[in-house]
Amino acid sequence: MRINIDKCSAEILDIGYCILPGHFPRPVLETCREAFLPLLADVADRIPDGNRGARRWAIGLPFAAPFYHSGFFNDDTVIQIVSRILGENLHISYYGTDTPAQGSEYQEVHADLPFLFSETPHHRHPPALLAVRFTFVDVTPENGPFEVAERTQHLPRAEALEKVNSGEIPLKQLMLKAGDVLITDPRTLHRGTPNRTDTPRPFAVIVHNRHWYYLEHHGRLEANENTPILTESFYQTLSPRERSLLRRVPRTPD
Numbered sequence: 001m002r003i004n005i006d007k008c009s010a011e012i013l014d015i016g017y018c019i020l021p022g023h024f025p026r027p028v029l030e031t032c033r034e035a036f037l038p039l040l041a042d043v044a045d046r047i048p049d050g051n052r053g054a055r056r057w058a059i060g061l062p063f064a065a066p067f068y069h070s071g072f073f074n075d076d077t078v079i080q081i082v083s084r085i086l087g088e089n090l091h092i093s094y095y096g097t098d099t100p101a102q103g104s105e106y107q108e109v110h111a112d113l114p115f116l117f118s119e120t121p122h123h124r125h126p127p128a129l130l131a132v133r134f135t136f137v138d139v140t141p142e143n144g145p146f147e148v149a150e151r152t153q154h155l156p157r158a159e160a161l162e163k164v165n166s167g168e169i170p171l172k173q174l175m176l177k178a179g180d181v182l183i184t185d186p187r188t189l190h191r192g193t194p195n196r197t198d199t200p201r202p203f204a205v206i207v208h209n210r211h212w213y214y215l216e217h218h219g220r221l222e223a224n225e226n227t228p229i230l231t232e233s234f235y236q237t238l239s240p241r242e243r244s245l246l247r248r249v250p251r252t253p254d
């Protein structure tokens with residue numbers, strides 16, 4: 001489907017996100033889902049209670065087979081949209097997943113980032129970071145849809161939380177299909193909801209940053225700390241644009 005880059009960028013700046021329907025190929029997402037299940041089983045063995053709430057795990061993925069697909073990182077449309085907002089020379093700092101399984105609960109409504117200028121909470125400014133997100137399975141009302149409170153990225157955090165928790169600003173459920181790409185400003189308030197099925201619902205995230213922005217903790221993979229994030233030899237096989245995007249990811253020699 002042809003995507004209107006201007007419209008999508010404007011939506012992110014206005015409501016906090018936009019969706020590119022059916023943008024990534026479903027067979028590739030299915031290979032990711034299959035490869036992810038043993039990794040999730042290993043993490044669930046080590047951290048049975050979850051690390052993002054009950055039976056919910058944040059798990060970092062290496063920039064390597066079987067999870068790295070150039071199509072996720074080097075997509076012309078996605079890069080045009082994120083660079084329209086973040087400017088030229090942006091970089092990718094993290095690849096990971098959020099997965100609720102059966103027994104998970106509602107998360108507290110939250111944002112994924114502290115304020116850039118905490119001393120002036122009313123100061124409205126464009127994002128320094130965008131999350132490009134996609135699910136490995138179709139989302140249904142039963143398996144834990146992501147919920148988002150539109151336009152809350154523009155408000156002081158305490159006011160936004162108060163308005164969402166009191167119901168004045170509604171939370172909207174995003175029923176994403178495998179293949180849909182969600183681009184969000186992670187300051188926009190959101191929460192994960194319970195997965196009531198026996199099938200985990202992995203939700204991938206690729207973090208894109210302005211060229212001057214970097215979060216230190218992105219230098220290690222959540223719940224997957226012993227896996228090399230990016231090896232030098234794999235990095236050297238990538239296209240010039242991918243190498244530029246991943247230039248700040250720590251690399252290990254083979």
Ligand SMILES: O=C(O)CCC(=O)C(=O)O
Pocket residue numbers: 052058098099100107112144145146147190191192193203
């Ligand atoms: O997986 C989800 O639906 C959201 C998870 C989330 O926002 C988080 O863990 O910070």
